[in-house]
Amino acid sequence: MRLHRLQITAFGPFGDHRSVDFDALSAAGLFLLHGPTGAGKTSVLDAVCYALYGAVPGARQGMTLRSDHAPPATPTEVVLELTVAGRRLELTRRPPWERPKKRGTGTTVEKAVSLLRAHDPASGTWKDLSRSHQEIGEEITHLLGMSREQFCQVVLLPQGDFARFLRADAEARGRLLGRLFDTHRFAEVEKHLAERRRATEARVREEDAALLADAHRMQQAADGGMDLPDLTPGEPGLADAVLTAAAVARSTAREQLAVARIRLETAERAHADAEHGLESVRERVRLQRRFAEARERAARLAERAGAHREDETRMERGRKAQTVAPALELRDSAETAHRRATDAEARVRDLLPERYAGEGAAGLAAAARRAAEELGGLDAARRAEQRLAGLHDERADADRQERADAEALEEAEAWLAGWESTRAGLQERIESAQDAAARAEQLAARREPAQARLTAARRRDRLTRDADDAHARARASGEHALAAKGHWLELKEQRLAGIAAELAAHLTDGAPCAVCGSADHPAPARRAAGHVDRDAEESALAAHQRADEQRAEDEGRLGTVREALAAATAEAGDAPTDRLAEEAAELDRLCTAARRDAAALHPAREELRAAEQEHERRLADRRRAEVRAASRHTRRDALDREQTALEEQLARARGDAGTVAARAAHLERTTALLTDAADAARAAEESAARLKDADGRLAEAAFRAGFDTPRQAAAALLDDTAHRELQRRLDAWQSEETAVRTVLAEAETAAAAAQPPADPATAEAAAAAAARHARDAASARDAADRRCTALDRLSARAAEATRRQGPLREEHDRVARLASLAAGTAADNERRMRLESYVLAARLEQVAAAASVRLQRMSSGRYTLVHSDDRTGRGRSGLGLHVVDAWTGRERDTATLSGGETFFASLALALGLADVVTDESGGAGLDTLFIDEGFGSLDDQTLDEVLDVLDSLRERDRSVGIVSHVADLRRRIHAQLEVVKGRAGSTLRQRGV
Known part of the structure; x- marks a missing residue:
């Protein structure tokens, strides 16, 4: 680039x-x-x-x-x-x-x-x-x-970051190298293996828990006759212990089942014998009771013999009167019809005008036809009258529409007059909401960095206090270490001053002196008061070493706090925390207000869309109202001409009546009355003829049935209820008499009646006791059977679970070994180095080699950077960085470099890192x-x-x-x-x- x-x-x-x-x-x-x-x-x-x-x-x-x-x-x-x-x-x-x-x-x-x-x-x-x-x-x-972070480290070399990198511990170096070399995938591998280990361990524990739960169920099924292993889920040997205990429980259950079956067979035989004896006793009781009841029923039949003969006579007369019943019903029906027809004729004739009082059925029918013909001529006039009423309604409806259109037109004009101002207001609201949305986006972009600076400032303030405390502790521990060193040197000097007396204390007569070699000791030195021996000196030396270690630890802690403080200060700047908090709060408030204003954008757009639709609707309503007003004038003229013609036609059709409808109603009522009167007169004449014929038929039917008069036949006639009741009593008598004879004729029943009375209570008690013993034996057998079935089923499931656990446990062991190795906790991983640290260590070794080329030149061949994977204390190894001083031939920590040495060492490290990251990124x-x-x-x-x-x-x-x-x-x-x-x-x- x-x-x-x-x-x-x-x-x-x-x-x-x-x-x-x-x-x-x-x-x-x-x-x-x-x-x-x-x-x-x-x-x-x-x-x-x-x-x-x-x-x-x-x-x-x-x-x-x-x-x-x-x-x-x-x-x-x-x-x-x-x-x-x-x-x-x-x-x-x-x-x-x-x-x-x-x-x-x-x-x-x-x-x-x-x-x-x-x-x-x-x-x-x-x-x-x-x-x-x-x-x-x-x-x-x-x-x-490379990413932005890599670019800022490789192209824009920040010397302060690499100076901290030189003095940082392995964890801080790991974070920086992880960002530059993108080794998170190796950390993801560690995380994935750890998750796999937890998952497989959870599955093993889950399977063991299910197996142990089945063992508890087997113990319950065995009624406590099974000892569970004293192991928890996940421990080895649990499955074998459960299967062994289950085998013992199954064997015991089968023996108990065999004993229960033998006891059940014995109890069932005793119960069958008791039941047979009980049935014999019950049968004799039933036959003795049956014979006694039959003797009582025969006595009651003898007492009711007279009433039975009277019922038979009454039934015979009722059957004869039944042949006269149709004639009686015909005569009653004819009389009822004649009476109704006469009453109806009288009611209708009362409603007729007096001029029709003497008319017969034919005359009334002729008058009805004449009225109907006159009524038919009024149909056209009635339609004209209905049309005239409709014209009035149409005129009224047109007037209502005219008023409604006028109001709608006025409302539309008023609304349309304010349309431009309404639209302008809504457009302004939309623009304001859009501005608020853009402002909210800008404020949101500023808010997160402001919060980050505030957090860094609070961390800076806390670390400032921690730095002061660490400085005070470091100063105190330094003074204490100096005093301990002085005390040790003082004691050492005193011991050296009296070392002759200490050597003399070990002289033996005849033995050579360790100093001069002489066997004679004429004047051995004597210990003076306050003599310092080896133990006192070594105790002072140990105190001095402990104080010096404490001093080094406090100074290291002070350096760590100062590094963190420098990082927090670089991120937060020099701005006070209160001011940053106010700025962050103000950004939150402005962002919230802007988002609240921006939330009105969608409602404003919807309101504008609705207003535009309302504008279109108002314009359409105004156009439709104008069209309807023009068509109403033409329609009103046509209605006026039609109304004049209809009124002239109705004046001719009404006659003396007020309206055509009144005239038609009068003719309808007259026609209906004349028609009803003619029909009633004909019906009365016909009913009188039918009544006379029915009287003749009734008299003939009564004579043939053996009755002197129709009245006697009617008295002997039985209705359905009386006939059914009488027939029921006769049938019951016959059935009872037959049943009594049958029982008294039974040989088995008579033989039982001749025997002494039976005792069912004793037999029932014996049968109940035998049944109880059989039920108890069956329950014991069923329980033993269920116990065997449950133990077999649970044992089979436990065996299947054990077979299924084998591959799962092997997988868990394999994954656990890999996860421990990658996490640096396995015994095989001697240096306790994590997978990501291993990869980063290789990169750091490359960086140190590339940096040493330039560092040797900058330091005139004195310094060389080397990577170290030694463990520090009890921690893990892999990311150590030391400097080799060619003047002394010793390897020491990079934190011991001076300010200038730290600069060119960090510069060499940055340039070396740039070369390695460039090659790692593809050689661009x-x-x-x-x-x-x-x-x-x-x-x-x-x-x-x-x-x-x-x-x-x-x-x-x-x-x-x-x-x-x-x-x-x-x-x-x-x-x-x-x-x-x-x-x-x-x-x-x-x-x-």
Whole structure:
């Protein structure tokens, strides 16, 4: 990747349009980006990162990109022209910005814009490739082969981050390397294996729990006659123990079943004998009772013999009278019909006019025909009268429609008069809601970074207090360690002063002296008061070592807290926490208010749509009302002419009546009365003839049946109820007499009656006892059978579960071994190194090798970076980083480097990391690098060596931009980009190109 041209407009401290020609700066291979503090050196690098990825580096995310010095109408824009992967591209980025409205007052928010163009060498023109933020981000990431975080670490080399990397522990190094080399997939493998282990373990435990539950069910089925194994789910041997206990329980249950079957057979035979005896006793009781009841029924029949003969006589007369019944019914029916016809004729004749009183049936029928003929002539007049009434209704309906149309037309005119103002108001509401939506989006983009800065500020305040506490503890432990060391040295000196007495204490007569070798000891030294021996010295030495370890631990803790404080301060800045909290709260309030205002957009649009539909409906109603008004005048004239003709026709048809309907009603009533009277007269004459004929037939039928008069026949006649009751009594007598004779004639019944009375109570008690014993035996047999069945079923299920568990347990053991190995907890993993740490260790080894090439040159061959996978304390190994000092030949921790040494070591590490990440990302060439600050800590000789190393980067066709305000660099590097700070914003100057 090589940068060619950068254009900045209204971005950061640059209020107007500024341009950077990187081709001219890169020609020398090494160029300097300098300027006073706060001028905007870092903003140039932010613009490069924003053009590529649409976001600034992580530590400055959330800050406002738009320049406070820019005119309101000037858009914020960054344009970057570069060559990557052999293609010349141009990237244009515009963040959301608030501009004045083109019409009216106020502001509106312009949406973010992104544009990617490619240069066509054949035509010499630029071709648009994409305007999508997401597509452009994916394309740049693909071409560069690195994410934004990797780009900020590899191309924009932040020396402070790598200085912390040198002093960080293995966990912090792992986080940085994980982001750069994208090793999360190995962490996902560890996580996946751990999840698989938990899943298989849960399944094994679940299967064991189910097996143990079946064992409990078998114990319940065996009525406690089964001992369960004292094992928990997941422990080995549980399945074998359960199957063994189940086999013992099944054998015991089968023996109990055989005993229960023998007892049941014996009880059933005794019960059958008792039941047979009970049935014999019950049968004798029944026969004796049956004979006694038959004797009682025969006596009752003898008492009712006279009444039975009377019923038979009455039944015989009733059968004879039944032959006369049809004639009696015919005569009664004829008499009833004649009486009704006579009454009806009298009622109808009372309603006739007096002139028809003496007319017979023929005369009344003729008068009815004449009235009907006159009524038929009034049909046309009645239709004309009905039409006239309809005309009045039509006239009234037309008047109502006219009034309704007038009101509707007036309402439509009033509504349409205010349409323009209504539409303008709704349009204004929609625009206001759209502005609120854009404002809400902009505020939401600012709110999350503000919250992040607030969180970092609170962490900064807490770490400030922790740093003070850690500093106090470190100072106290240092003083204590110094005092312990002094005490130890003092005791050591005292012991050395009295060492002769200590040696003399071990002299033995005749044995040579350990110092002079003489066997004579004429004057051995004596111990003085307060003599210090070896134990006291070693105790003081141990106290000194403990104090020194405590001092080192406190200083390490202080360094960790200061590192965290520096990171929190870099993220939060110097702004007070209270002010950041107020800003975050204000952003929350503004964002909530903007979203609340934006929520009115949809209702306003719906209301405008409804109003437009109402406008169209009002216009249509007005047009329809005007058309109906024109057609009503023509219709009213036609109705007037038709009404005049109908009134003349009705005047002729009414005659003396008030209306044609009244005249027709009178004729209808007269016709109906005459017709009814004629019909009633004919019916009366016919009914009288039928009554006379019925009297003759009745007298003849009574004589033939043997009755002197029809009255006697009627008296002997039985109705249905009396006949059924009489027949029922005769049939009951006959049935009872037959049944009594049958019972008394039975030989078995008579023989039973001759025997002594039976005793059923004793037989029933014996049968009940036998049945109870049989039921108990059957229950015991069934329980034993169910016990065997349940144990067989549960044992088969347990055996199947055990067979099914085999592959599952093998899978769990295999997955558990792999998960422990990948997590670094397995005994086989001697260095307790996780899989991700193993991969990162290989990358760190590559980085250390690449960095050592430059570090040896910067340090004149003194220092070399080496990777170490030794374990530290009880922790895990894999990400250690040491420096080898060629002057001493010793390997020591990178945290012991001085400030200047730390700078060029971190610079070498950053350059080495850039080479490794570039190769890891696919080998995309990085022709332009930026190094941010840190050169002020170097002496002149080291600075020359560092610049020589940076200048050697041109061997890989690279250009390096150094961001620094060190004055000496301006004399050493001729190609310069100066950032000049002013009241109206910063400007850019290129020199030496």
